[in-house]
């Protein structure tokens with residue numbers, strides 16, 4: 026961290042953008058944001074180097090949004106990035122930050138029918154986020170005009186170089202007005218990229234954020250792999266050993282919140298709930314007790330926790346893996362505030378490991394795997410604590426051990442019961458009980474690539490997501506009905522706002538892709554492609 030930490034407001038941002046950032050739960054700029062936003066607002070060209078997960082999108086997205094004139098519906102902001110997934114993610118992020126300025130943002134990438142993109146562009150957009158190949162297509166066809174572009178960004182420039190886009194990029198840069206501002210963001214700056222920058226950027230300021238200035242430097246992030254039905258017991262032991270000062274425990278649904286509060290109280294913890302059904306008056310009382318230190322554990326859903334005025338806590342515990350990386354970052358941001366140290370602990374069921382790996386990839390950090398404390402560990406920890414606390418720990422240990430309720434049907438992630446007649450098998454599969462040897466084996470297996478599809482399965486990218494009203498059932502239905510694949514052969518489905526992934530057996534993948542290309546879901550023409558592992 027730099028010595029003087031600026032807030033977003035200190036950077037002189039508009040009220041609309043500040044509101045957009047607050048909606049996203051961004052509380053303070055990351056180092057790369059702090060250093061580049063003012064320069065870009067002042068009109069400078071910038072070469073910025075910072076690793077994955079450091080917040081580069083908003084670092085250029087915020088000044089871009091500030092500079093776009095909403096009344097002029099021609100593309101004024103233009104981002105080039107290497108892949109369609111990134112184009113979609115970046116477009117979503119810029120749209121979210123610029124929401125209150127009423128900006129339209131269009132991702133433009135290969136694979137999607139060019140006609141549809143053409144129509145979107147004709148309606149008028151303020152910001153275009155595209156992959157080089159498809160942008161070139163549009164330029165050649167004359168379906169995109171860059172005459173009004175005043176702010177151009179090359180995002181992940183090194184990746185674009187690696188993917189062989191450098192000549193395309195030069196072609197594109199030649200077709201954008203020279204009177205513009207240009208920024209180049211990249212995790213590394215290889216010589217070829219430096220040369221490109223010398224040629225196409227003017228008097229660029231170079232900013233480098235070193236590795237030790239990460240987004241969340243003081244938060245220790247760990248995870249425990251534990252079978253779903255053993256999470257409660259594991260949570261109890263972790264609390265006994267860690268003996269946290271104040272803790273926010275996040276879980277998915279109101280029902281989980283209520284169950285956990287009951288279970289924790291039953292084990293002697295002072296725990297209270299915050300969720301949507303709690304009245305305003307109750308909420309304020311609960312929060313006051315938490316702030317005053319009378320309550321140790323606040324159990325909350327994401328939605329309820331958003332915007333709550335709670336001082337930094339010593340521990341954030343995720344009872345399950347959040348659905349998307351953003352909520353993970355929001356959740357753990359509750360600890361380690363303003364340079365203080367904090368612990369973020371995530372309980373991960375075997376079937377959630379994949380989602381954890383995805384989060385790790387997006388945040389650019391790995392969580393440290395931990396072993397669930399044994400009863401002996403708990404005993405040792407309790408022995409080290411004195412007086413009242415020790416009694417507390419023992420009382421907790423002696424407390425009843427309510428069973429964790431089943432929580433089937435979360436909707437977003439789904440796994441077919443390929444186990445064969447294994448009802449609700451997704452929760453049990455890989456459930457190894459407390460066998461530490463099995464855990465080691467599994468840790469070993471997971472140390473490889475958790476991103477790719479499961480063995481024998483291929484991951485398919487679909488250009489539709491939650492925003493289109495799509496639910497997992499729709500995707501299963503389309504594949505089952507159109508491609509004739511039995512539902513149980515269909516694997517994990519990951520739904521995001523504007524796109525999704527589904528796993529199918531490798532051998533079936535090409536046929537499924539071809540079939541889906543002729544299919545609509547919720548009235549939208551599908552585009553499907555086999556996702557490439559990064």
Ligand code: ADP
Nearest residue numbers: 051052053054055077078079080081082083351
């Ligand atoms: P990069 O492009 O450097 O890899 P991203 O821009 O994708 O990083 O950001 C990584 C994650 O951090 C995203 O989930 C994003 O929403 C989150 N993030 C970015 N800036 C902030 C901030 N100021 N406060 C909290 N979270 C942030």
Ligand code: MG
Nearest residue numbers: 081082180181
């Ligand atoms: Mg990025």
